[in-house]
Amino acid sequence: MLFSLIFSLLLSCTKKESSVVVSRGYGEIDQVLKDSVSTVFNGKCYTIIHVDGRVVYERGFGGYDGNTRLLIASCSKWISAAVLMSLVDEGKIKLTDTIGKFLPVYTAYGKGNITIAQLFSHTSGFPGNSTQGYESNVLSTLSQCAEQVARNVDLAYQPGSTFYYGGLSMQIAGRICEVASGKSWKVLAAEKIFNPCGMTNTDYGMTANPQIAGGVRSTANDYIRFLDMLMNNGIAYTGKRVLSENAIALMEKGYTADAKVGYSPYPLALLNSRNFYGIGNWRDVTAENDNLVENTSPGLFGSHPWINRSKRLTGIIFTFVDKGFVKTTPTCLKIRALAR
Numbered sequence: 001m002l003f004s005l006i007f008s009l010l011l012s013c014t015k016k017e018s019s020v021v022v023s024r025g026y027g028e029i030d031q032v033l034k035d036s037v038s039t040v041f042n043g044k045c046y047t048i049i050h051v052d053g054r055v056v057y058e059r060g061f062g063g064y065d066g067n068t069r070l071l072i073a074s075c076s077k078w079i080s081a082a083v084l085m086s087l088v089d090e091g092k093i094k095l096t097d098t099i100g101k102f103l104p105v106y107t108a109y110g111k112g113n114i115t116i117a118q119l120f121s122h123t124s125g126f127p128g129n130s131t132q133g134y135e136s137n138v139l140s141t142l143s144q145c146a147e148q149v150a151r152n153v154d155l156a157y158q159p160g161s162t163f164y165y166g167g168l169s170m171q172i173a174g175r176i177c178e179v180a181s182g183k184s185w186k187v188l189a190a191e192k193i194f195n196p197c198g199m200t201n202t203d204y205g206m207t208a209n210p211q212i213a214g215g216v217r218s219t220a221n222d223y224i225r226f227l228d229m230l231m232n233n234g235i236a237y238t239g240k241r242v243l244s245e246n247a248i249a250l251m252e253k254g255y256t257a258d259a260k261v262g263y264s265p266y267p268l269a270l271l272n273s274r275n276f277y278g279i280g281n282w283r284d285v286t287a288e289n290d291n292l293v294e295n296t297s298p299g300l301f302g303s304h305p306w307i308n309r310s311k312r313l314t315g316i317i318f319t320f321v322d323k324g325f326v327k328t329t330p331t332c333l334k335i336r337a338l339a340r
Contacts, residue, residue, distance in 0.1 A: 019065075021058040029057060029338045032331065037061045040331045041302065045319035046220050049339060052312045053228050053237060057339075066221035069201050070320045073299030076216035079193060079202075079226060080170060081120060081280025083185070084177060085247040086192035092180040095120075095250060095279070102176045105150040114159045119173040120279045121255035125159040128166020128263060135171040138207040142185055145209050146175035157262065163277065164262035167213030170280075174212040185210050196240045197225050214300070220318035227307055227314035251279040252292055265325060266298075270333070285336075294336065300325050304332035313339060 022030045037045060044062030087093045100112025118124040134148045174185045181188055186204050194202050199222040204210035229236045234243035254275025266282060273286040285294035296306040302324020305316040317332050
């Protein structure tokens with residue numbers, strides 16, 4: 001089923017050549033992409049960079065353009081974090097709330113004291129993914145998934161003690177959002193983020209058990225609108241407020257300073273802060289006193305979005321490559337450095 005979904009998504013990629021914009025000073029980025037597209041991106045990628053919401057660089061290769069629609073894997077985590085924070089804005093949940101407040105079955109199984117912040121910063125104590133595959137079962141529901149995890153998945157660590165990257169804990173947080181709001185996760189995502197941001201080609205697929213941490217299908221044009229909303233302190237290009245400034249500040253705050261690392265797909269040598277993860281996003285470039293320079297949420301298939309708030313810069317390198325995160329990350333980081 002997964003392979004047929006991926007195949008259908010790839011078939012949906014338009015073959016129309018995208019427009020090319022290379023503003024002054026971005027020629028070196030253009031050359032890096034030209035030199036690496038065949039070896040790093042398997043001949044197909046689309047890159048767009050905005051400054052103050054204005055296109056300063058745009059180019060597609062291999063038929064990809066801004067409306068090419070693909071699975072974006074862990075780029076989903078940033079979007080899902082925004083859905084979560086919309087409920088924080090409404091007072092329906094707090095990051096300090098525990099699982100047991102909304103899902104009593106977790107208290108019954110001795111797992112009720114884990115906070116929502118821990119669920120969304122990979123410090124919950126749960127393994128990254130369950131051996132039973134509850135979080136990726138497309139024939140289940142989010143409610144059933146959360147119930148099965150409570151009953152059948154043991155904690156691997158003391159909550160708060162260890163950073164272990166994965167999707168399981170975010171699935172639990174997604175169910176908490178459903179309970180707190182009385183709406184399904186997919187309805188929440190559409191109402192709170194997709195519609196007000198003008199993300200008309202973005203969704204979590206057809207399943208009633210949407211993968212909160214990695215199941216989004218989107219386009220570069222949609223994702224850059226999401227990034228621009230974050231850059232504009234919660235206001236979409238339409239002028240509609242989507243998130244509060246405080247919600248975004250809480251998303252970008254670090255939550256891992258006191259945790260040891262059990263597993264990180266992001267090479268630790270490239271992270272210059274112990275506070276390297278926020279709510280659904282990596283704080284991967286920081287300055288003195290742990291000040292955030294850039295944050296990101298790259299995906300398994302190689303797509304790589306980022307924000308540099310001080311330079312008013314947003315960007316995404318959009319692609320679909322087998323083992324793409326490992327293959328494309330060095331080039332994406334080089335492009336980000338050039339953009340800075």
